[in-house]
Amino acid sequence: MDGEGTSAAPQANGADRVWTAALVIIGDEILSGRTQDANLAYLARWLNIQGIRLKEARVVPDEMAAIGQAVTACLDAHDYVFTTGGIGPTHDDITVDAVAQALGLPVVLHPEAVEVLTRYYGDRITEARLRMARVPEGAELIANPETGAPGIRLGRLFILAGVPKITQGMLRGLDGKLAGGLPVKARAVGAWTPESRVADLLAGIQRAHEGVQVGSYPFWREGRGGANFVLRSVDEARLAAAVEALKAALAADGIEAQEGEL
Numbered sequence: 001m002d003g004e005g006t007s008a009a010p011q012a013n014g015a016d017r018v019w020t021a022a023l024v025i026i027g028d029e030i031l032s033g034r035t036q037d038a039n040l041a042y043l044a045r046w047l048n049i050q051g052i053r054l055k056e057a058r059v060v061p062d063e064m065a066a067i068g069q070a071v072t073a074c075l076d077a078h079d080y081v082f083t084t085g086g087i088g089p090t091h092d093d094i095t096v097d098a099v100a101q102a103l104g105l106p107v108v109l110h111p112e113a114v115e116v117l118t119r120y121y122g123d124r125i126t127e128a129r130l131r132m133a134r135v136p137e138g139a140e141l142i143a144n145p146e147t148g149a150p151g152i153r154l155g156r157l158f159i160l161a162g163v164p165k166i167t168q169g170m171l172r173g174l175d176g177k178l179a180g181g182l183p184v185k186a187r188a189v190g191a192w193t194p195e196s197r198v199a200d201l202l203a204g205i206q207r208a209h210e211g212v213q214v215g216s217y218p219f220w221r222e223g224r225g226g227a228n229f230v231l232r233s234v235d236e237a238r239l240a241a242a243v244e245a246l247k248a249a250l251a252a253d254g255i256e257a258q259e260g261e262l
Helices: 028-032 039-050 064-077 095-103 111-124 127-133 164-172 195-208 236-252
Strands: 019-026 052-060 080-084 107-109 134-136 140-142 151-154 157-160 185-191 213-221 224-233 257-259
Touching (some): 039 164, 134 151, 195 213
Antiparallel strands (some): 185 224
16 A cells, blocks of 8 residues: 555545544553553544544554554544554654555655754754654654654644653644544433443434434442433534433433433
């Protein structure tokens, strides 16, 4: 596969177009349990605000083939692909090389990245730190307000740092810059009831309200079980109608419920 697969802009298919994204989390430290990922939840919320759905997430080791295969598969399946991890200054930061190899692109030093890093580190600049200026040919930079070392954009592919604070700063710089659909809105209803008791009721609400998704999230505390039901839709009116219908159905079944999570 060559680099053209990253650059084609997603094509709109009418007002109901659903834009999708995937996240590839890169790092042996994630798979070993030494580090807990904190980027997936943040990215999912950020994408919702942009009107884009995070539909898939993969965790892969620091291996060239695994990274390349995950990125190319996700590019084939989704409008946007994000990666986190593996773009630092050490020998095992191989994301740039893996992506470039998978897309059939050479790796080059981006002159603007060299300038940014040199300015940031001054006389402390080293060959290792200049590794962070390496990009697949044709890439653009994503500003990093935390440490200067930039992220990388290659068409529909966004290569970000793995450190959550840095990742979040890079995403802030992308606010409003990606084509997307309508943002997903969510409302919750909480009830002191086992979710098994209301499984059919929830399914009925979802069937009756097209365009609304209903999720059930059980919990146990205060010596009893309950569940929070989260309803999501891009349509505010449909969402409001489904929430009212759910509250009414729970009340009719003798179940105490409130809007908002318990």
